[in-house]
Amino acid sequence: MKNIYFIIKLFVLCSFAVIAYISIVLLSYESYYYCNDKNCLTFVETIKGRDLVVKVYDKRIYSRLQMKNSSYMEFYPEYIPYFEEDDNGRFIVHSDSEPKIAIGDMSNIKFVLSGYECCGTPFYKLNYYMIIF
Known part of the structure; x- marks a missing residue:
């Protein structure tokens, strides 16, 4: 009898672990961030x-x-956005093409249309973390 309860507990625990792993892998977003003294900038890869x-x-x-x-x-990630800081602590985002969509007021960011790999740091070399919930 004890072995059956142990097997049931083990099965339930393993199933919760598998569900948690699948939800983290399938539902999470990769994001990269950079913060200075005044502002923060976040790049999130979505589908x-x-x-x-x-x-x-x-x-x-x-x-x-x-x-x-x-x-x-x-x-689009083909036109990898680069960024750099200006003297006031604002961020300047450089890209090979204009943004596909721009929604809202981006008071801390200035967009500049420039050549491929022009200047600054690419977003994928920043601090990485996952957005799960």
């Missing part, structure tokens, strides 16, 4: 339809709810 897009936020994003309610610029 729209069959396309991968990079959304640029002018603050630190911790959850999906913040992603829906914040202003952002959207780029």
Whole structure:
């Protein structure tokens, strides 16, 4: 009898672990951030339809709810956005093409249309974390 209860507990625990792992892998977003003394900048890789897009936020994003309610610029990853800081602590985002979508007021970010790999740091070399919930 004890072996059956142990096997049932083990099965339930393993099934919860598998469900948690699958939800983290399938439902999470990769994000990269950089913060200076005044502002933060976050790059989040999301999927729209069959396309991968990079959304640029002018603050630190911790959850999906913040992603829906914040202003952002959207780029295709082929035109990798680079960024640098100006003297006032604002961020300058460089890209090979204009943003696909720009929603809201981006007060901490200035967009500059420039050549491929022009200047600054690419977003994928920043601090990495996953947005799960």
